Amino acid sequence: MEIEVTGAKILFELPFGITITETQVNMWIVMAAITALCIWLTHDLKVRPTSKRQIIAEYIVKTAENFVTSNMGAKWKWFVPYIAALFSLAMFCSLSSLLGMYPPTSDLNTTAGWAIMTFVMITFYKIKTNGPLGYAKSLTEPIFIMTPMNILGEIATPLSMAFRMFGNVASGTVVSALVYAALAVANNALFGWLPGILGEMGEKLPILQLGLPAILSLYFDVFSGVLQAFIFCMLTMLYIASAAETE
Amino acid sequence: MIIMAGTLDFLSVNVWHILMAIGNLLILVLILKKFLFKPVQNIIKQREEEIGKTYSDADKALNEAKAEKELYLKKLDDAKQEADDLIKTASDRAKAESAEIISDARQEAERRRRSADEDIELARKKAAAEMRDSISDMVITLAEQVVEKEIDPKAHASLIDDAIESIGE
Numbered sequence: 001m002e003i004e005v006t007g008a009k010i011l012f013e014l015p016f017g018i019t020i021t022e023t024q025v026n027m028w029i030v031m032a033a034i035t036a037l038c039i040w041l042t043h044d045l046k047v048r049p050t051s052k053r054q055i056i057a058e059y060i061v062k063t064a065e066n067f068v069t070s071n072m073g074a075k076w077k078w079f080v081p082y083i084a085a086l087f088s089l090a091m092f093c094s095l096s097s098l099l100g101m102y103p104p105t106s107d108l109n110t111t112a113g114w115a116i117m118t119f120v121m122i123t124f125y126k127i128k129t130n131g132p133l134g135y136a137k138s139l140t141e142p143i144f145i146m147t148p149m150n151i152l153g154e155i156a157t158p159l160s161m162a163f164r165m166f167g168n169v170a171s172g173t174v175v176s177a178l179v180y181a182a183l184a185v186a187n188n189a190l191f192g193w194l195p196g197i198l199g200e201m202g203e204k205l206p207i208l209q210l211g212l213p214a215i216l217s218l219y220f221d222v223f224s225g226v227l228q229a230f231i232f233c234m235l236t237m238l239y240i241a242s243a244a245e246t247e
Numbered sequence: 248m249i250i251m252a253g254t255l256d257f258l259s260v261n262v263w264h265i266l267m268a269i270g271n272l273l274i275l276v277l278i279l280k281k282f283l284f285k286p287v288q289n290i291i292k293q294r295e296e297e298i299g300k301t302y303s304d305a306d307k308a309l310n311e312a313k314a315e316k317e318l319y320l321k322k323l324d325d326a327k328q329e330a331d332d333l334i335k336t337a338s339d340r341a342k343a344e345s346a347e348i349i350s351d352a353r354q355e356a357e358r359r360r361r362s363a364d365e366d367i368e369l370a371r372k373k374a375a376a377e378m379r380d381s382i383s384d385m386v387i388t389l390a391e392q393v394v395e396k397e398i399d400p401k402a403h404a405s406l407i408d409d410a411i412e413s414i415g416e
Contacts, residue, residue, distance in 0.1 A: 007257050018263045027271050034275065038282035045290040047297055054290075061287040081284050085275040104268075109261050113268030170257070 008107050023107040030092045030104065060084075071234070072241040079237075086114060087233045094169050094225025098217065105225070106170035111232075112162040118236045119158035125243040161235055165228045172220025180213055383407040 008021035041057040049055055064084040068076055090105055097103040104110045127135045139150040386407055 007259055019261070021264070023264060024267055024271075027268070031271060031275050031278070035278050035282060038279060042283055042286040045286055047290060047294050057283065057287050058291065061284060061291075081276050081280040084283070085272060085279050088279070089272060089275050107264065108258055109264035110268040112260070113265040114272055116265065117269055117272065 008102055008104075021107070022102040023104045023110055026096055026101050027089070027093060027104040027110065029101070030089065030096055034088050034092060067233075068237060071237045076237075076241065079240075083233050083237060086236065087229050090114070090165065090229035090232055091226055094229065095221060097169075097173065097221045097225075103169055103173070103221075103225075105165055105228070106173050108162065108166045108170075111166040112158075114165075114232065115158035115162035118161060118239065119154075121236075122157065122239045122243045123154070125240055129244055157239060161232060165232055168224050168228045169220075172216075172224055176213060176216055176220060179216055183212065379408065379411055382411055386410070 008023040010019050010021050011025060012020040014020065041053055041060070044051075045054050045057070049058070064080050064087075065077065068080045068083050072079065093104040093110070095103075097106075123135075126138070130138060139154075140147050141150070383404065387403070
């Protein structure tokens with residue numbers, strides 16, 4: 001039995017070598033779903049709320065604001081939509097695998113893009129806070145010879161963030177595929193020896209595959225997906241807030 | 248546009264896909280801002296304004312009520328004062344009138360007492376005069392009998408009167 005683990009399916013190819021894969025299409029689907037959810041939650045808002053919808057919408061906004069301001073401080077309130085977008089996109093992209101879709105977060109390009117955004121903002125705030133010279137100088141500390149290590153350290157931040165999320169989500173897919181395949185083999189071994197039509201049916205019916213993959217999916221897709229989205233947002237906020245801190 | 252069959256490698260790096268991921272994220276930021284944060288924050292702001300307005304209205308009403316209460320208390324005080332004044336005036340007048348009545352009565356009594364005194368005096372004098380006359384008559388009669396001769400009352404009146412005067416009244 002052969003198990004193939006691949007990346008996203010390429011769906012379209014545009015000029016200049018641009019390809020549109022499942023990653024992009026699924027991300028657009030997720031974005032459309034989030035947009036629809038937002039519009040549904042916030043239509044017909046009232047000063048005196050009468051619907052549960054509005055209470056949920058206000059709860060989401062307040063929670064997002066608290067999440068950002070408690071980690072970064074009140075002056076970062078403008079940053080709330082970015083973190084909310086990052087969190088919701090990462091979470092729903094990971095959760096999309098529950099619907100049998102290819103999760104966009106198991107594509108390294110996706111997580112790398114988001115990590116690069118974080119890196120750009122970290123560097124921007126470091127330069128803004130300390131000045132270009134101060135930033136350059138901070139790379140040569142404590143002694144000049146440490147400069148390559150410091151640069152490596154700077155790059156390691158987005159790299160580790162990108163690979164952490166990608167690794168968690170993609171490994172979930174891989175482990176699920178492996179377990180599913182292993183269970184199929186075990187299923188064949190268990191029921192395949194039955195004589196005649198019973199044996200053929202036993203091989204085709206995925207009896208053993210019923211329970212365990214669901215539990216694994218609960219961990220890899222739901223728990224890990226939400227947790228990784230949370231960690232990604234948390235690291236983004238903490239790195240950027242500490243980069244903007246004046247010492 | 249060509250529809251392609253095929254897959255990416257499990258680990259592949261594509262600059263376009265990285266840029267698209269970033270672009271998608273930024274687009275979602277704008278979407279969330281427009282469709283979630285703006286409307287909810289607007290409604291929360293409106294609610295805060297309404298609550299502030301309610302509070303200020305309540306404060307205003309309370310102040311008005313307080314002012315009206317002061318006004319009523321003042322009016323009540325004024326009324327009390329007025330009533331007190333009325334009672335005081337009335338009682339003063341009553342006192343004055345009663346004093347006048349009493350003094351009138353006293354004067355009247357005094358006048359009556361005086362007239363009574365005069366009457367008594369007059370009566371006494373009259374009685375004394377009568378008595379004197381009768382006594383003088385009696386004395387003359389007695390004396391006539393004693394001296395057996397007629398005494399001329401006219402000739403001896405002053406003598407008899409003197410005698411009575413000296414006896415005392």
